[in-house]
Amino acid sequence: MSKSDNTAKKTGKSFLSMFKRLFVRDKVITNRLDEEAIRTPMKVIFLKLVRNKMAIIGFSLFMVNLLFAFIGSLIFPLNEVYIEITNRNLPPSRNFLNYPSELNDMNIVKIASGVSFSIALTDDGNLHVWGTESSVRLEGETSMIFDIPEEVQDAHIVDVVVGMRFVIVLDDEGNFYGWGEAAHNQTEIPSDIRRLMAVNRTTEIVKISAGAMWSSVLGNNGYLYLWGSFQAQNNYIVPYEAQGRIVDIASGENNMILLLDDGTVMPMGVRGTEFFENVPEELMDGSVNVVELVATNRNVIARDEQGNLYIWGSRIDGLHRFPEGFVPDKIIDIAAGLRNFIIVKENGEIIVWGAEELRQLNLPRGIEDSGVVRVFADMFQFYAVDEESNIVGAWGNRGYIFGSDENGRDIFTRLIHGGRVSLTVGVIAVVIATFIAVIIGLISGYFGGWIDHTLMRIADIFDALPFLPLVITLSFIIGDRLDQTQRLYFIMILLGVLSWTPLARLIRAQLLLEREKDFVLAAKALGIKQGGIMFKHILPNVFNFVIVSVTLSYASFILMESALSFLGFGIREPTPSWGNMLTSAQETMVIRHFWWRWIIPAIFLVAAALSINMVGDALREAMDPKSEER
Amino acid sequence: MLIKYVIKRIIILIPVLFGISIVLFTITKIMPGDQVRSMLPTNIRPEVYDQMYEAMFRRLGLDRPIYIQYFSWLYNFLFLGDFGYSSVFNRPVVDVISEPLKNTIILNLSVNFVYLLVALPVGIKMAVKRGSLFDNSWQVFSLAAFSIPSFFLALSLIFIFSVTLGWLPISGMPNTLFLEGWDLFVGWIRHLTLPVTTLVIISLAGAIRYIRNAMIDALSQDYIRTARSKGLSEKVVIYSHAFRNALIPISTIIVGVVFTLFAGAAITETVFAYNGIGRLLVQAVVARDRMLIISMNMLFAFVNVTAILAADIVYGLIDPRIKLK
Numbered sequence: 001m002s003k004s005d006n007t008a009k010k011t012g013k014s015f016l017s018m019f020k021r022l023f024v025r026d027k028v029i030t031n032r033l034d035e036e037a038i039r040t041p042m043k044v045i046f047l048k049l050v051r052n053k054m055a056i057i058g059f060s061l062f063m064v065n066l067l068f069a070f071i072g073s074l075i076f077p078l079n080e081v082y083i084e085i086t087n088r089n090l091p092p093s094r095n096f097l098n099y100p101s102e103l104n105d106m107n108i109v110k111i112a113s114g115v116s117f118s119i120a121l122t123d124d125g126n127l128h129v130w131g132t133e134s135s136v137r138l139e140g141e142t143s144m145i146f147d148i149p150e151e152v153q154d155a156h157i158v159d160v161v162v163g164m165r166f167v168i169v170l171d172d173e174g175n176f177y178g179w180g181e182a183a184h185n186q187t188e189i190p191s192d193i194r195r196l197m198a199v200n201r202t203t204e205i206v207k208i209s210a211g212a213m214w215s216s217v218l219g220n221n222g223y224l225y226l227w228g229s230f231q232a233q234n235n236y237i238v239p240y241e242a243q244g245r246i247v248d249i250a251s252g253e254n255n256m257i258l259l260l261d262d263g264t265v266m267p268m269g270v271r272g273t274e275f276f277e278n279v280p281e282e283l284m285d286g287s288v289n290v291v292e293l294v295a296t297n298r299n300v301i302a303r304d305e306q307g308n309l310y311i312w313g314s315r316i317d318g319l320h321r322f323p324e325g326f327v328p329d330k331i332i333d334i335a336a337g338l339r340n341f342i343i344v345k346e347n348g349e350i351i352v353w354g355a356e357e358l359r360q361l362n363l364p365r366g367i368e369d370s371g372v373v374r375v376f377a378d379m380f381q382f383y384a385v386d387e388e389s390n391i392v393g394a395w396g397n398r399g400y401i402f403g404s405d406e407n408g409r410d411i412f413t414r415l416i417h418g419g420r421v422s423l424t425v426g427v428i429a430v431v432i433a434t435f436i437a438v439i440i441g442l443i444s445g446y447f448g449g450w451i452d453h454t455l456m457r458i459a460d461i462f463d464a465l466p467f468l469p470l471v472i473t474l475s476f477i478i479g480d481r482l483d484q485t486q487r488l489y490f491i492m493i494l495l496g497v498l499s500w501t502p503l504a505r506l507i508r509a510q511l512l513l514e515r516e517k518d519f520v521l522a523a524k525a526l527g528i529k530q531g532g533i534m535f536k537h538i539l540p541n542v543f544n545f546v547i548v549s550v551t552l553s554y555a556s557f558i559l560m561e562s563a564l565s566f567l568g569f570g571i572r573e574p575t576p577s578w579g580n581m582l583t584s585a586q587e588t589m590v591i592r593h594f595w596w597r598w599i600i601p602a603i604f605l606v607a608a609a610l611s612i613n614m615v616g617d618a619l620r621e622a623m624d625p626k627s628e629e630r
Numbered sequence: 631m632l633i634k635y636v637i638k639r640i641i642i643l644i645p646v647l648f649g650i651s652i653v654l655f656t657i658t659k660i661m662p663g664d665q666v667r668s669m670l671p672t673n674i675r676p677e678v679y680d681q682m683y684e685a686m687f688r689r690l691g692l693d694r695p696i697y698i699q700y701f702s703w704l705y706n707f708l709f710l711g712d713f714g715y716s717s718v719f720n721r722p723v724v725d726v727i728s729e730p731l732k733n734t735i736i737l738n739l740s741v742n743f744v745y746l747l748v749a750l751p752v753g754i755k756m757a758v759k760r761g762s763l764f765d766n767s768w769q770v771f772s773l774a775a776f777s778i779p780s781f782f783l784a785l786s787l788i789f790i791f792s793v794t795l796g797w798l799p800i801s802g803m804p805n806t807l808f809l810e811g812w813d814l815f816v817g818w819i820r821h822l823t824l825p826v827t828t829l830v831i832i833s834l835a836g837a838i839r840y841i842r843n844a845m846i847d848a849l850s851q852d853y854i855r856t857a858r859s860k861g862l863s864e865k866v867v868i869y870s871h872a873f874r875n876a877l878i879p880i881s882t883i884i885v886g887v888v889f890t891l892f893a894g895a896a897i898t899e900t901v902f903a904y905n906g907i908g909r910l911l912v913q914a915v916v917a918r919d920r921m922l923i924i925s926m927n928m929l930f931a932f933v934n935v936t937a938i939l940a941a942d943i944v945y946g947l948i949d950p951r952i953k954l955k
Binding site: 457460461463464465466467468469470472473474476477478555559562563566567568569579582585586588591592598602605606609610613614617 | 781
């Protein structure tokens with residue numbers, strides 16, 4: 001070591017001691033007795049641990065993990081079977097509702113929302129986008145939502161509609177544009193549709209609409225044109241008797257309903273669904289005159305000339321009827337998200353019902369008094385606008401702090417609950433393994449003779465069992481007959497029962513040493529029973545080994561569980577565990593583009609194992625009398 | 631003396647193998663699904679199917695009492711080398727296993743070569759320079775490698791070297807049909823690099839600590855002090871006196887790693903789609919291929935038992951002080 005190094009260290013030390021003397025009262029040793037006071041082994045170990053930085057860091061990190069998993073799971077409940085496939089693979093962000101402040105100086109004509117972004121049209125014909133990019137940039141030609149095409153920026157836009165991950169717009173000259181993730185070419189009118197439009201003498205587009213993966217244009221002569229994909233549902237064929245009479249269309253992701261020129265409605269979509277079959281008779285037979293249609297994905301609200309409301313559709317989310325106590329009068333606006341209806345009344349009251357998983361029902365505070373006249377709702381993002389067309393409140397899906405997975409589930413919540421599962425499985429497995437190891441180790445080491453011999457042969461069998469192959473085989477073959485909870489216990493027991501041998505051997509070896517010592521002889525001479533000698537006198541002496549082994553194997557059990565779950569032999573979906581959250585990372589697409597789906601769970605997993613190993617290492621050092629030499 | 635000892639150990643291990651074989655046989659018996667049905671074609675007339683079912687049932691010996699089934703299976707397995715017939719691959723189990731087994735041995739040897747090349751010098755240097763920056767950084771490495779699940783390490787390596795940098799193939803095996811000579815060798819190297827790196831890092835975690843501690847123990851012995859006081863050079867003291875004595879504990883873990891990698895590489899092989907024996911087991915279990923599962927588990931058990939035996943023998947060979955009791 002160089003001289004300058006030395007001086008630097010010295011100054012550092014003196015600074016530190018000065019600081020200590022100034023701010024922290026050092027314990028002053030008053031006499032020799034204190035200085036040479038006998039410390040119990042436990043106290044020595046504890047002091048060594050507290051002074052070890054690794055131990056403190058590891059312990060804190062572990063506590064953070066523990067709190068995250070156990071307290072977090074109380075705060076953020078998990079609905080295991082909930083999925084929202086629409087919102088799959090969204091990157092981490094919380095800015096879905098953060099609209100730009102300059103919008104308040106402009107007149108908003110319309111706000112449309114996609115899965116993770118919203119787009120506002122102002123009366124000067126310009127578009128404003130905010131939120132998070134919903135598509136990943138693949139090689140080459142991917143069109144991103146935030147890259148609004150040049151010609152759209154130059155045009156004077158009069159209407160904008162958002163599908164799940166794409167945008168279509170109409171300008172004041174009747175030109176159609178589109179961009180975004182469009183695997184089925186929803187963003188441009190195909191040539192055959194153009195030809196059809198010419199045949200039908202449609203000269204002008206009056207309305208555009210879009211769903212999950214399709215777009216449609218409504219012509220000025222009442223003809224509707226649809227293209228894109230309907231996911232094996234054949235509703236791209238517009239009923240012949242409706243063509244030429246269509247005045248309006250309301251749509252969800254895959255279903256749609258047409259308003260005809262005689263005031264009747266006609267549903268399109270999957271036959272047999274409540275959306276299709278439960279249309280009130282009077283709306284079809286022409287006895288009432290419908291003027292407005294609003295549709296979620298599976299439900300419709302229709303309004304007739306007299307202001308009567310009709311509602312029907314799927315019972316999922318309770319959207320087939322109005323909320324209890326609802327009085328259908330003084331309504332000024334009806335809007336529909338993907339799984340919610342929103343009604344605005346004259347007095348500014350906002351009524352929203354339907355799904356609630358993405359905070360759709362949590363209205364912003366004070367919004368009832370801010371004079372809301374209109375709500376723009378599309379997917380899961382809702383914006384309330386007052387008479388000056390300022391946004392006075394936004395609610396719904398803010399985004400996912402750790403992103404969403406392939407089923408549109410919040411990774412953050414699943415991480416919390418997965419942590420609870422992973423940490424618990426590890427603890428129980430370690431308790432089982434340690435229990436068996438201590439019992440067998442003690443018996444074997446204390447009694448010796450043929451008992452020892454037999455037990456050690458049993459240990460030999462367990463050692464010779466191929467661990468990973470056997471766990472894989474057993475968990476798949478027996479675990480298949482169990483339900484989720486039983487499976488969880490089965491994995492714990494399996495891991496525990498198959499891995500007690502090293503600790504048992506260690507305890508036995510230690511016991512063979514201890515048993516010859518004088519204090520055992522003394523205890524025997526005093527007439528203490530064998531059990532008493534074993535548990536009261538000998539066990540405390542091998543306790544150190546047990547503690548260290550428990551800590552270190554806890555970490556390895558967590559890793560083992562995660563590896564099993566990763567391969568699909570451990571905890572299975574939909575119950576989350578840190579291991580099975582990483583399963584999908586075997587797909588190149590996920591590794592390449594959806595980094596948040598595998599790096600984030602892995603960080604938590606590694607942090608948990610690392611923190612436990614740090615504590616275990618520190619414990620081993622503290623308990624090893626020879627550690628000073630090492 | 632040694633031979634007697636070895637024979638004694640083998641005699642002890644025979645009941646162990648028997649125990650395992652009974653466990654495995656039971657597993658295949660309680661496995662859900664119909665063993666006969668999985669081996670018959672489905673597109674035939676019911677009467678013919680019934681006849682074929684009956685014939686197959688007899689041929690597999692399922693009409694005999696269960697203990698006879700067990701013994702006949704064991705007899706075939708041990709003395710005829712007949713491992714049965716894989717229902718999924720439609721080939722004898724021996725043929726199914728041979729290619730992956732070869733690949734796993736290749737992987738295994740490469741890992742051991744690299745890992746010994748790193749672990750021994752590093753472990754020794756850590757012990758000699760204990761407390762130094764070198765020692766501490768390898769300690770940290772060991773702690774980290776202990777805490778990283780192998781599949782995450784594998785995925786990260788794929789992400790860095792295959793996806794981002796594009797230097798190495800993401801997964802799979804070299805094309806043995808079209809490549810030959812030097813190209814085939816390069817293909818092997820390219821496909822082996824990432825799996826070997828993963829396994830080496832995972833195995834190093836424990837090994838360097840073990841070697842370090844063994845070396846420290848050896849270095850603190852009296853004969854080292856004697857050697858030093860005789861004025862021997864530090865090199866001679868470390869490599870000739872200390873390392874030779876440290877070799878006794880080290881040898882056991884070296885033997886251990888050689889064998890544990892057989893089954894232990896299942897996860898790594900699966901992630902890298904490396905056609906090895908571990909991955910084959912995962913496939914066999916998912917497809918419920920009884921004979922393949924039981925044969926492979928037996929094989930792994932054999933390997934494990936051999937490993938235990940080998941460790942004992944090596945121990946006895948290296949250390950003349952060990953009493954062969």
